[in-house]
Structure formats: structure tokens, C-alpha cells
Amino acid sequence: xxxxxxxxxxxxxxxxxxxxxxxxxxxxxxxxxxxxxxxxxxxxxxxxxxxxxxxxxxxxxxxxxxxxxxxxxxxxxxxxxxxxxxxxxxxxxxxxxxxxxxxxxxxxxxxxxxxxxxxxxxxxxxxxxxxxxxxxxxxxxxxxxxxxxxxxxxxxxxxxxxxxxxxxxxxxxxxxxxxxxxxxxxxxxxxxxxxxxxxxxxxxxxxxxxxxxxxxxxxxxxxxxxxxxxxxxxxxxxxxxxxxxxxxxxxxxxxxxxxxxxxx
Amino acid sequence: xxxxxxxxxxxxxxxxxxxxxxxxxxxxxxxxxxxxxxxxxxxxxxxxxxxxxxxxxxxxxxxxxxxxxxxxxxxxxxxxxxxxxxxxxxxxxxxxxxxxxx
Numbered sequence: 001x002x003x004x005x006x007x008x009x010x011x012x013x014x015x016x017x018x019x020x021x022x023x024x025x026x027x028x029x030x031x032x033x034x035x036x037x038x039x040x041x042x043x044x045x046x047x048x049x050x051x052x053x054x055x056x057x058x059x060x061x062x063x064x065x066x067x068x069x070x071x072x073x074x075x076x077x078x079x080x081x082x083x084x085x086x087x088x089x090x091x092x093x094x095x096x097x098x099x100x101x102x103x104x105x106x107x108x109x110x111x112x113x114x115x116x117x118x119x120x121x122x123x124x125x126x127x128x129x130x131x132x133x134x135x136x137x138x139x140x141x142x143x144x145x146x147x148x149x150x151x152x153x154x155x156x157x158x159x160x161x162x163x164x165x166x167x168x169x170x171x172x173x174x175x176x177x178x179x180x181x182x183x184x185x186x187x188x189x190x191x192x193x194x195x196x197x198x199x200x201x202x203x204x205x206x207x208x209x210x211x212x213x214x215x216x217x218x219x220x221x222x223x224x225x226x227x228x229x230x231x232x233x234x235x236x237x238x239x240x241x242x243x244x245x246x247x248x249x250x251x252x253x254x255x256x257x258x259x260x261x262x263x264x
Numbered sequence: 265x266x267x268x269x270x271x272x273x274x275x276x277x278x279x280x281x282x283x284x285x286x287x288x289x290x291x292x293x294x295x296x297x298x299x300x301x302x303x304x305x306x307x308x309x310x311x312x313x314x315x316x317x318x319x320x321x322x323x324x325x326x327x328x329x330x331x332x333x334x335x336x337x338x339x340x341x342x343x344x345x346x347x348x349x350x351x352x353x354x355x356x357x358x359x360x361x362x363x364x365x366x
Contacts, residue, residue, distance in 0.1 A: 219325040227325060233339045236320055238309040241292050241299070246307070249339065254280040255358045256335040257351065259269065260326050261308070262288040262316070263298035 034101035037092040041108065044085055052080035082112040086119045093123070103131050107139055113150075121151045128162035137163070138170035138210045145178040173204035173213045177220070184220045233258075265330060265348055266302045272352060273305045279359050280337065284308065288329060290315040337362060 032040070059076040066073050086109055093105035109123040124147075127137060144163065148156040164175045180197035187194035198221060205217040226234070236248040248256070273283050285308030287295045292310055311318035316329065324333070332351040334343040336358050343354040 215322075219327065223325045227333070227341060227344055229341050229343065231341050233333065233335050233341050234323065235339075236286070236309060236323075238320060240307050241287060241295055241310055246309075248284065248309075251282040251284060252339055253337050254282045255337065255355050255362065256333075256339070257272070257281070257283045257355045258286065258333040258335065259265075259283060259306075260286045260288060260321060260324075260329055260331040260333075261265070262329055263294055264289070 031095070034092065034096050034099075034104070037088075037095075038104060038108075041085060041089055041092070041105075044088070045082060045112065048080050048082060048085070052077060079114075081114050083114045083116055085112065086114075086116060090119065090123075093126070098130065100131075100134065100136075103127065103134050103136050106131070107136060110140065110143070110150075117151060121155055124151060124155070124159050128159045132162050132165065132171070133167045135168050135170065137166065138168065138174060138213065141170070141174040141177075141210065141213055141216070144174045145181050147178075169204070169207040170210040170213055173208045173210070173217070176200055176204045177213070177216055181220070184224055189224070266298075266304060268348055268352070270303065270305055272355075276356075276359065280362055281355065281359050282306075286311055286320050286324075286326075288316045288318065288321055334358070 056076055059074065063073045063076070089105045089108045089112075093102045093109070096102040096105070106123040106127045110120055110127070113120040113123075127134075127140075131137065140163075143150065144160070147159055150156070151159070160175060160178065163171055166172055166175075180201055183191075183193045183197035184201065187197065201217045201221065205214045208214050208217075225231070233248070237245070238247075239245050248258070269283060276283075283306040285306055287308040288311040289295045289298075290313060295308065295310070298304065309320060311320050316326075321327075324331075328346055330348070331346060332343070332348060333341060334351050334354045336342055342358060343351050345351065
């Protein structure tokens with residue numbers, strides 16, 4: 001909220017000053033720069049998250065009350081809704097159309113689309129048609145395997161084909177990851193499909209500069225080759241929550257139920 | 265998951281079975297509070313201040329929580345996934361095989 005006020009106030013001051021000076025030749029206010037627009041967008045987003053947190057807290061309290069009274073529990077919004085920001089992001093993308101700045105706003109729409117298929121489709125269309133060589137597109141990475149759930153199947157196919165032709169190795173690597181995901185996860189280890197997928201992905205990891213992509217590739221292959229059923233697990237050497245050193249192999253000879261947990 | 269795991273540990277306490285955690289909370293205090301509040305009865309490694317991106321989850325390529333891996337007495341992997349009930353079944357079957365005829 002504070003950020004938003006900070007951003008708005010120079011505008012208010014500037015407007016008031018211009019009005020007081022009564023400039024005879026009222027030139028239109030200088031349009032906001034891309035950075036200013038992004039800051040405003042992020043501030044508005046933070047406000048939505050803060051409001052959603054507050055609403056969730058209140059809803060949880062009400063739900064507990066309703067439950068105690070034996071009444072039906074009201075529904076809660078599972079995640080903040082950024083749909084109200086999409087128009088603002090799209091206006092900025094249009095204002096800077098064709099430039100690297102537009103890419104940031106289009107990515108914002110794809111990443112925060114809150115299920116608005118039309119807006120996401122339009123943004124992806126522009127990104128993959130006009131900006132496919134832009135390195136920032138590797139930010140789409142984790143989403144690329146799920147494009148067909150975000151937009152219509154034929155659109156997903158078109159976008160994927162365009163991304164595959166990007167001159168940026170990270171973008172192409174993410175496309176390969178999407179294409180080979182199933183083969184690596186479930187393909188027969190001895191099959192050609194598995195071997196080809198592994199070879200192409202390792203090559204893509206070598207060419208990549210995106211650390212997230214490298215980790216995704218080696219993680220997927222490790223998951224299959226080191227942690228699939230039948231493999232002997234690596235040992236763990238660490239400390240327990242009281243700081244006492246111990247090893248997983250201290251429990252060798254027993255059946256071990258290893259649980260990666262967290263309290264969140 | 266807490267009640268399920270707690271009763272599993274309870275049920276298997278005289279068997280060749282160990283439930284070992286890799287706690288992936290940033291703050292150890294948070295994990296300790298969960299242990300105290302829920303009477304958790306198993307030993308955990310701490311994944312370190314980088315939490316879910318710490319060295320143990322990274323080395324084990326864990327990206328979803330909770331993840332359960334079931335190992336036999338030779339530390340061979342028999343199950344890896346996110347289904348606590350399935351993991352429990354696999355672990356109990358392994359224990360049953362080990363203790364059969366004893």
C-alpha cells in the first residue's frame with residue numbers, strides 16, 4: 001500500500017502544481033515510463049495479496065465459528081485474484097508495443113492471468129509471434145509443459161511450435177523439456193524414446209544459461225535414474241533439529257519411511 | 265499427515281521400521297513448535313536455512329511437499345511419491361516380509 005501511495009503522490013503534486021501555475025499552454029502530462037507502470041502494477045498486486053490474506057483470515061475465523069455452531073462453512077478464495085490488473089498490464093503492453101518493455105507486461109499477464117484464458121492467449125500470441133527470441137521468455141519455462149491447460153489445444157500447439165524456433169537456447173530448452181517430460185518420467189529406460197529424450201535434454205542443459213532449466217533437466221533425469229524404484233538410495237549426512245549429527249544409513253537394516261515435510 | 269504418521273510410528277515401534285523426516289522449514293523453531301503442538305514422534309534432518317532449496321531436497325530432486333520415499337533394509341527404493349497411504353502400505357508390506365516366520 002505504501003508503495004502505491006508513494007507512486008501516486010508525485011502525480012498529485014505535479015497535477016496540483018500545474019493547476020496552480022495555470023499554464024497557458026497546457027501540455028499533456030508526461031506519460032508514465034515502463035518502469036513506473038511496472039512499479040504501480042506490482043504495488044497494486046501486493047495490495048491484492050494483502051487484502052486477500054486479510055479476507056482469508058476473516059473467512060477462516062468465520063468458518064471456525066460456523067463449524068462450532070454446526071452451520072455450513074462458507075467458501076474461501078483459494079488464491080488472490082489478479083484479474084483486475086490485466087487491463088492495466090495490457091494497456092502498458094500496448095503503449096510499449098514491439099519493445100522489450102512490452103515483453104515484461106505480456107509476461108505479467110501470462111503469469112498472473114488468474115485463469116483468464118482470452119487475455120493469456122492474446123498475450124502468448126504476441127509474445128511468441130513478435131518476441132520469440134527475447135531471453136526473458138525463458139521465464140515462461142515451468143509453464144511451457146502446461147500450455148495446453150492454459151489455452152486451447154490448437155493454440156498451445158501453435159505457441160509451442162513458435163517457441164521451438166526461438167534463437168534463445170533457454171527458450172528452446174524449455175520446449176524440449178515439455179516435449180520429453182513424459183518419456184523421461186515414464187518411458188522404458190532401455191527404449192529409444194527414453195535414450196533420445198535424455199540425450200537431447202542433456203545437450204539442452206549444456207547450452208542453457210538458465211539455472212532453473214539446468215536444474216529441471218538434471219532433476220528429471222536423476223529422479224528417474226537415481227530415485228526410481230529398485231535403485232539404492234544415496235546416504236544422507238546431516239543434523240537433526242537439535243543439532244545432533246546423524247546419517248540415514250544409521251537406520252540401515254530397518255524399513256525406512258523417509259518423509260520430506262514442513263509445517264506450512 | 266501428522267496424525268497418520270504419528271500413529272504409524274506408534275504402531276510400528278517394536279518392528280524393524282523407522283520414520284525419518286527431512287524437515288524443510290526455514291526456521292528450526294517453526295518445526296519444533298509443530299513437533300510440540302502435534303506431539304510428533306520422529307527424528308528429522310533439517311534441510312538448512314535454504315529450506316526447500318537446501319542441499320538434501322536438492323540432492324534428492326524433491327520438488328513437491330510432502331514427498332515420501334520408502335526404503336528396504338538395504339536402502340533400496342520401493343516407493344517414491346506424494347501418496348502417504350500408498351507409501352504406508354508399501355512400508356508395512358516390506359516389514360511384514362522381513363518379520364515373516366520370525
